[in-house]
Amino acid sequence: MCGIIGYTGQRERVHDVLLTGLAGLEYRGYDSAGIAVADESLTVHKRAGEVATLEAALPTEGVDGLAGIGHTRWSTHGPPTDANAHPHTDCDAQVAVVHNGIIENYAALRRDLEAEGHTFTSETDTEVIPHLIEAARERGAPPEAAFRDAIQQLEGSYAVAAVFPDSETVYAARHESPLVLGLGDDGHYLASDVPAFIDFTDRVVYLEDGQLAQITPSALVITDEQGAVVTPTVDRIAWDPEDAGKAGYDHYMLKEIHEQPAAIRQCLRGRVSELEGTVTIDELADLDCEGPVQFVACGTSYHAALYGARLLRERGIPAQCFLASEYAVDSIPVSAETLVVGVTQSGETADTMGALRQANRVGATTLALTNVVGSSAARECDHVMYIRAGPEIGVAATKTFASQQVALAMLASVLAGERSTAFVERVRALPDQIQQVLDESPARAVAETYADADAYFFIGRGYNAPVALEGALKLKEISYTHAEGFAAGELKHGPLALVTERTPVFALVTSGSSAAKTLGNVKEVEARGAPVVAVTDIPNEVGQAVDDVLEVPSAGPRFTPILANIQLQLVAYWIAHRLGRSIDKPRNLAKSVTVD
Structure with a gap:
């Protein structure tokens, strides 16, 4: 879901680190992106759309400074627009904030802040955070205390990072939403997931719920909810x-x-x-x-x-x-x-x-x-x-x-x-x-045959039933076509009403006691004119009863379904490819779903 990147270190690297980090988080799913860089003042750039859209909107000379934060947003509160994209600032642009998660009490907080004279420019729950920090600063609190005061008022799940003008410190906190800190030779990093900064360091510290982190180019300080300093454990990431x-x-x-x-x-x-x-x-x-x-x-x-x-x-x-x-x-x-x-x-x-x-x-x-x-x-x-x-x-x-x-x-x-x-x-x-x-799958040819269907059904029994569900999920995720998976015996209890000559059925028929019954279900859909593709390790027994066969080796009742799933993954991929879909980043979906 939403992604966070932060960096403080060499000022000439801030721009590149933030964009590299955002690119490393694109796999999570998002619909807008933005960065904020702290120097003598805050510079904020954000756009609805992909990271490439944001990058095209940045000054050709780049945006460097003392520290920076970036974000890829997956919309919850408010549609994907430039205004709703992160980072968000307070009224006077004296703090910029990025946030993952859901602030459950944001409506009440927003009402109170608006009553105090704060002006909001987005529909997001996140925007209450910079205004809470602003309110604390107006009461005389320094940045760390203001950040902590704001965090303590939040209810829900969150990972939050903030930067202030004329400061090289990035502040961060989390509650039931991940944040990981990276220790580098040329500065320090933070992110919602390691791929955001794995190009730069493999030394990490995992922030725990209730902890607050301050990172500077040369130091990492973690404190607990009472403000006591915590000694972190440094781990190494094995991913290349x-x-x-x-x-x-x-x-x-x-x-x-x-x-x-x-x-x-x-x-x-x-x-x-x-x-x-x-x-x-x-x-x-x-x-x-x-x-x-x-x-x-x-x-x-x-x-x-x-x-x-x-x-x-x-x-x-x-x-x-x-x-x-x-x-x-x-x-x-x-x-x-x-x-x-x-x-x-x-x-x-x-x-x-x-x-x-x-x-x-x-x-x-x-x-x-x-x-x-x-x-x-x-x-x-x-x-x-x-x-x-x-x-x-x-x-x-x-x-x-x-x-x-x-x-x-x-x-x-x-x-x-x-x-x-x-x-x-x-x-x-x-x-x-x-x-x-x-090496041997004919899945691409099968996909070409059925890519223009109205809908797809997947059926299986026993260990094949979960694979049928997964086959349907994979197809609907990346092709945007209607697909449903069923335990094969359930077809006649309702779904059979939807079967037509334009609803191909992928039947997982593997050796074992349930094969004969699943073939009986195949007969039921064929009688209604539906084409059938069998995923099977017994092609000689099944081939005459179906339109196409995706063969797998026989691995026994427990493991043959694992092999059958590979065929269904390939079918989903090639149908989506044939339809020109965004396969790696399907619309509306996120890799890591970090909100309830």
């Missing part, structure tokens, strides 16, 4: 900046689809022993789970969690899966005996973090299954298991979904105390089988 490049592919999404064999190998590295038939996850060595398991997740991660819950139930472990956004609303029974697993690619998803925090409050054991080292989920949960997929820039999750599935398969094996050479052999074979699908 080149890992986030396109490597010759037209889109990040296509590159990341093709990175899945390597991502799965990295996920498995050091965790499986074919000789002993065991899975060992060192970071979970002290995990003691004897009670039920609850998964909480959103979007693609929720589909992976559905897969994980089925894996556990098959092994006799009670497991349920919940949409994180509904977890608190539904008052789910959870106790100290429950293991609550938050599946979140970024480790910052607001709804998932809310569910995990609720579980922590009642004393449940919490486990984060995430891709990002040092993320909020990784730091706040009792345990963490990293999926090790590497940086994923495309908004539509691809390699992280496959890595989540494999990580969940290993987690299920560990929780069940399983010892199975067959299981280890199956999972170790996956990277080569995925590569085979990538």
Whole structure:
């Protein structure tokens, strides 16, 4: 979602650092961008549209100064306009602020400030922050105290950064929205996510809720809510900046689809022993789970969690899966005996973090299954298991979904105390089988055939059901066409009314006890004139009953659906490509959803 970048150091680098940082945050999804640079006065430039639009509006000689902040906005309060873009300033342009999150009490704060004579120029909740700082300055508070006073009045989630004229200090604070600080040889950085400054430094400090940071070219000072100085822990980021490049592919999404064999190998590295038939996850060595398991997740991660819950139930472990956004609303029974697993690619998803925090409050054991080292989920949960997929820039999750599935398969094996050479052999074979699908897939031709359809249905049973949901989500995310996924048996309970000759059905028919029933559902849609594309490891049994086949290797009931998903990712990509969509940055969507 919204992105923040900040820098203080060499004045001639401020302009370049801010623009590089904004470019590094474009993957998060946004609809406007802006920067503020502090010198003798504040210089603010902001535009609706892409970072390139902002860059074109900047002076040709650049905008340098003592310190600077930048922002990419994903609209919540007010549409994407120049006025609503960040940064925002107070009445006299004596402070500039950028903000991620939602200020829940902004309406009351704004009414009070307007009554005091403050003039607002935007529709955003963010604009109350610079005016709160201005009010504190008018009462005689210096910048740090004014910034702290404003932050203490906010309710909701926020990551905030501010700069003042004639100052080289950047002030920052967070509550339930991520901020990370970067320590460089030529100054200091802050951002909502590491890719914003990974070109400049790999040394980072993760700001915690309630902490306030002041960065200058030579110092980093962190204080707690009472103003006491905190000694930070400095971590190193293992990502190479080149890992986030396109490597010759037209889109990040296509590159990341093709990175899945390597991502799965990295996920498995050091965790499986074919000789002993065991899975060992060192970071979970002290995990003691004897009670039920609850998964909480959103979007693609929720589909992976559905897969994980089925894996556990098959092994006799009670497991349920919940949409994180509904977890608190539904008052789910959870106790100290429950293991609550938050599946979140970024480790910052607001709804998932809310569910995990609720579980922590009642004393449940919490486990984060995430891709990002040092993320909020990784730091706040009792345990963490990293999926090790590497940086994923495309908004539509691809390699992280496959890595989540494999990580969940290993987690299920560990929780069940399983010892199975067959299981280890199956999972170790996956990277080569995925590569085979990538090398041989006819998905582009299938996409060309059906790119002009009115809508698309995806059906599957058992372990294929979550993959059907994910296949539909991936297509609707990047092609903007209507797509729905169903457990195959549900077609006749309503959705069949929508089936026509212009609604192709992608049927996941893989070897196992449910294949015959899914073929029965295929007959139902064919009888209504719908074309059918089968994703299958049994083409000889299925081919005569469908219009097109996307073949995958046979990997057993648990793992063949992972291979089937690769075909559906490719179909989604090539349909979106055929339609000329913005594949890496689909409209209205964000990579990391950090608001409720």
